[in-house]
Amino acid sequence: MLARTASNLFWLARYMERADYLARLLQVAGHMSAVRVDADGNSEWESAIAAAGCHEEFFGKHEAATAGSVIDYLAFDRGNPSSICNCIETSRRNARAVRTALTSDMWEAVNTSWMELRDFESSEMNEDRLTEFLDWVKARTSLVHGVYANTMLRRDGFHFTRIGQFLERADNTARLLDVKYHVRLPTVQDVGGVVDYYQWLAVLRVVGARRAYRVLFKGHVEPAQVAELLILRPEFPRSLVFCFEQICLNLDAIESHDPRLSSECKRIAHSQYAALRFGQIEPIIEQGLHEFLSELVDRCGLLGAEIARGHLF
């Protein structure tokens, strides 16, 4: 298929996935800052910025991470290329550039999202409206993902869309977990305390895994088990191992590949998948979860670049 088309599909799915993640992140940050027992509600918002991977850009623009500044920056700011609004805008721009590669249902899902977004943007935002907006983002992104899964031919276009979605998801999951382990626990005493407990609960909420955790582990929320769920459990569709499995499956399924070009991206994806598939949580934690996760985020970046190079994006 046309390389530009593959690239547009890849980014269409990535940006939709990112919008979904940001909406979840903001909802949980709002929830957390409301139930915090100590006065320092703002650190929730700072951690949201870190988990969104835009710490530097944000503080170049804002003095402090408050509810107002973070929500505005992550949800609405047109100056932030990764704000929810810009994610949907960029998705739609990519969709429009490859209309011929989309099913009509897919185009309508993306285009209607974009039209409704403009209604949200032109109306005044208050707390109720924000909740409505974030719920709407989650519903729309689910719709777009569902529609493409249900309507696209299982050919290269589908595989690139899938790879975009799961590469973005892997990146998000790794960042989220990393932030919780390192930004969010200011003192050693906090570990295992009430605040800590809520923190881990919050992580599960962001990835919609509260119930999944209960089913798989039963009992109290333990940091190591949350990490295991998000990194190693193949049953959980947001875990890193699940994401890399999807990436590998779809990379391998791309029909018209030039082996000389695409061998490097496959090597990266498969070696990472093997590490996750056969990894165990204890050694990962012992050797440093932060190192493990930040290396994985780097790998995601490298993999994205190699996929683009290997398929002439």
Added chain:
Amino acid sequence: MSEPATVFDEMGWPDQIRPPYALVDAWLKSVPAEQLALKRREAEVLFRRIGITFAVYTEGGDPERLIPFDLIPRVMAQAEWQSLRKGLEQRVRALNAFIHDVYHDREILKAGRIPERLVLNNPQFRPEMVGLDLPHNVYTHIAGIDMVRTGPDEYYVLEDNCRTPSGVSYMVENREVMMRLFPELFRRAGVAPVAHYGDELLETLRSVAPPNCQGEPTVVLLTPGIHNSAYYEHAFLADEMGIDLVEGADLLVRNEICYMRSTSGLTRVDVIYRRIDDDYIDPLVFRPESMLGAPGLHFATRAGNLTLANAIGAGIADDKAVYIHVPEMVRFYLGEEPLLQNVPTHDCSKPDDLAYTLAHIDQLVVKAVHGSGGYGMLVGPHASKAEIETFVAQLKARPHDYVAQPTLALSTVPTFVESGIAPRHVDLRPFVLSGEQIRIVPGGLTRVALRDGSLVVNSSQGGGTKDTWVLER
């Protein structure tokens, strides 16, 4: 603004309903007004959702807007259509023969039937094409012939669009939307389908594969990109044909062979349906700064490895000054009498015609020879004194650039307007496909001037569209 008394309403609305419109009339009378209002809103939502939008230049506001769609169809009887169809076929054969001739032996110029100056000094004449043979000698593979009607049997060709005529997506989508909104109407009406336009277009493009094409030709559609006003149409047509929609940067030419960059490397391209003007198609031959086309496309064509549709240089046939001579082309190349009439046209480069034009300017439509889209045009009877004065100054300064035509009493078709249903002027753009044979999908795009009394149907000037029905019996 008074209307001439002789305006022909194609429906015969309100009380002298012509036979092809009997069903539409019964339908309009039976459906309650509020339901129709509801359907109109539904239609707008459908168009928005499908994304059938049109970018209008130079204005603020919504960059992607809808061309208003009117629910009342424009209807033609089969016999009416058949006589039009024959005329269209004849005219487009003559146009292609003319373009072939001017790039080869120039018989028509040698015979003195068309002034040489008009052709050889024309910016649309491309010396690069001289002596080059094209598959089936076709240059304008997709032609849009703008027609107007002034009476039951009076049709005129307003202009020929031989380069990259647009609007066919509206023809297909208008039908699609009408059928979604009023399925029961179509069950009774017996309307000739238009949905196969994409298939016909693809067949046409495949039939003009270049001599060196091996096996099944690979056809692509070349668009300037998402910022082009007709981008929706480009995507739509590529989709209807199931072919790749490419931009200039996706193409490259090596050893006079055209390729596109695909995920598996380079894929050979045989036929390009290009929606980019000549000037931008190949920076090695035309504008060197153009990023829209791809360097070398013209050389690939010359080498017999590529077909561009429409061909470079086809614009020589749709110049408004050349237009005057199309009936002569029909006689010269086909030895037939033209079935379709031209609007009587005054060539302002001739002193007599210029004098006539200046004396009657308040009754004439004056058009810039190289203008398009309703810009650079004066509708005398509807212009203010000041507008006329400004225009006359331009006309006197450059008379060669203008032609003048009588203001025709364009036919009307009833249309939904604020106050209810009222007659509005329409034109018709049928699309004629030329390859190894000529194919025409019945009907075409009907454009309607929505403002009361207005004769300008261009979408950039507040025009709308209607579904166009050709009845099968």
